[in-house]
Amino acid sequence: MNPVIRVAREIVIGWIIKLFTSNDVVRYETLKLVIEEIKQKKILGDTAELGVYKGDFAKKINAHFPDKKLFLFDTFSGFDERDVKTELKMGYNITKTGDFSNSNIELVLKKMKYRENCIVKKGWFPETAEGIDERFSFVSIDADLFEPIYAGLMFFYPLLQKGGYIFVHDYNGKTYAAKEAVQKFSKEFNIPYVPLNDICGSVIFSK
Numbered sequence: 001m002n003p004v005i006r007v008a009r010e011i012v013i014g015w016i017i018k019l020f021t022s023n024d025v026v027r028y029e030t031l032k033l034v035i036e037e038i039k040q041k042k043i044l045g046d047t048a049e050l051g052v053y054k055g056d057f058a059k060k061i062n063a064h065f066p067d068k069k070l071f072l073f074d075t076f077s078g079f080d081e082r083d084v085k086t087e088l089k090m091g092y093n094i095t096k097t098g099d100f101s102n103s104n105i106e107l108v109l110k111k112m113k114y115r116e117n118c119i120v121k122k123g124w125f126p127e128t129a130e131g132i133d134e135r136f137s138f139v140s141i142d143a144d145l146f147e148p149i150y151a152g153l154m155f156f157y158p159l160l161q162k163g164g165y166i167f168v169h170d171y172n173g174k175t176y177a178a179k180e181a182v183q184k185f186s187k188e189f190n191i192p193y194v195p196l197n198d199i200c201g202s203v204i205f206s207k
């Protein structure tokens with residue numbers, strides 16, 4: 001892609017993300033309620049986000065949990081070609097390799113209140129999950145595309161503590177195959193979820 005078009009595309013994507021997600025009262029207020037449950041019930045286990053981008057949702061997780069590790073999974077170079085191939089095959093044609101590449105680890109870490117709790121896993125998920133056998137109390141999966149969302153659920157759900165939660169973003173978006181990934185996982189393992197009336201239509205898995 002022409003580099004000027006690439007930069008313009010990244011700027012527009014950034015604006016859209018900010019516009020649609022920074023005032024998402026339902027998403028943020030639900031996050032607070034879920035966090036209160038985890039704290040009140042003293043659910044053990046770390047936290048994670050798969051799909052961090054500039055860290056605007058991750059910083060909220062971090063700020064609420066001064067005593068839990070936060071694993072930050074992202075390529076930090078945007079969508080991977082392998083995942084984009086699947087989207088295209090499924091008929092989601094807007095997706096481009098490298099979308100969301102205009103971020104970096106330093107920018108993300110600067111936003112974190114408890115930076116010392118952050119463990120950055122840079123690279124392609126699920127490869128970056130290798131060797132992790134922690135248990136989790138809260139996970140946000142916000143990687144947009146079918147492959148990482150499905151792989152994220154396969155990886156994190158078995159590691160979720162009883163009383164823990166997984167948020168998956170974009171379930172009701174029309175741009176990516178997020179809904180297909182959630183439904184495939186739910187159907188295969190007979191695990192229910194609750195849809196949320198936030199801006200991009202998240203779902204919540206609990207255990």
Ligand SMILES: C[S@@+](CC[C@H](N)C(=O)[O-])C[C@H]1O[C@@H](n2cnc3c(N)ncnc32)[C@H](O)[C@@H]1O
Nearest residue numbers: 051052053057074075078100124125142143148
């Ligand atoms: C919509 S953005 C995340 C937005 C962020 N959670 C927020 O609320 O500001 C999606 C992110 O998922 C990352 N991503 C997508 N597929 C991935 C994969 N297979 N491995 C790692 N990161 C991935 C992209 O690099 C991008 O930064």
